[in-house]
């Protein structure tokens with residue numbers, strides 16, 4: 483598959499999917515995104531955009547894979563002080579993920595890879611993936627290590643020559659870079675302003691709410707993000723995740 487649109491499951495017809503399965507397509511890579519505030523300069527669908535870009539790239543790298551429709555909204559209760567954010571319960575998210583896996587398994591896909599791009603979704607993804615995997619034939623791969631996810635983003639920035647690194651990532655340089663790479667018109671470049679600096683504990687963000695740590699909803703400094711860094715982040719993440727999917731799906 484060379485044409486980027488041809489890896490998107492939701493753009494295909496059922497006959498296209500049937501043909502893809504007959505031709506040996508084995509895996510569906512699913513973004514698990516969110517609709518939540520990302521500062522005054524990034525769109526609410528930031529995490530979904532990032533997940534879609536990474537999953538399309540993973541599917542291209544694997545060759546015998548499709549990018550699934552993004553799951554959104556996600557678990558964003560800690561962002562509810564900011565208007566526009568939509569949150570669902572962990573149970574609803576896990577239920578949706580389970581339904582995705584069961585549906586795709588029914589049709590004969592052998593591996594479903596879940597790629598959460600929003601911090602609040604990592605816990606539910608890690609909980610539900612092994613549960614549903616026990617019940618279906620397909621392998622379920624959860625690319626849900628938050629520390630690894632953040633490290634890959636920082637490594638991508640460094641690779642593109644951005645020296646700035648973010649110990650906590652939300653709407654700062656790394657995420658701004660990704661949107662500059664995939665949908666630059668959605669970055670309000672006249673509203674780039676720094677937020678809370680330094681490492682912010684995830685427990686504190688979840689318990690006290692995001693507004694307790696950052697007034698504008700930003701962590702880090704979005705002014706450091708570049709489109710080149712965004713492209714490097716997507717490529718690095720897709721390469722690492724494609725390797726993990728290949729390793730895990732061949733075990734079963």
Ligand SMILES: [Zn+2]
Pocket residue numbers: 520528529599600652653657
């Ligand atoms: Zn985000």
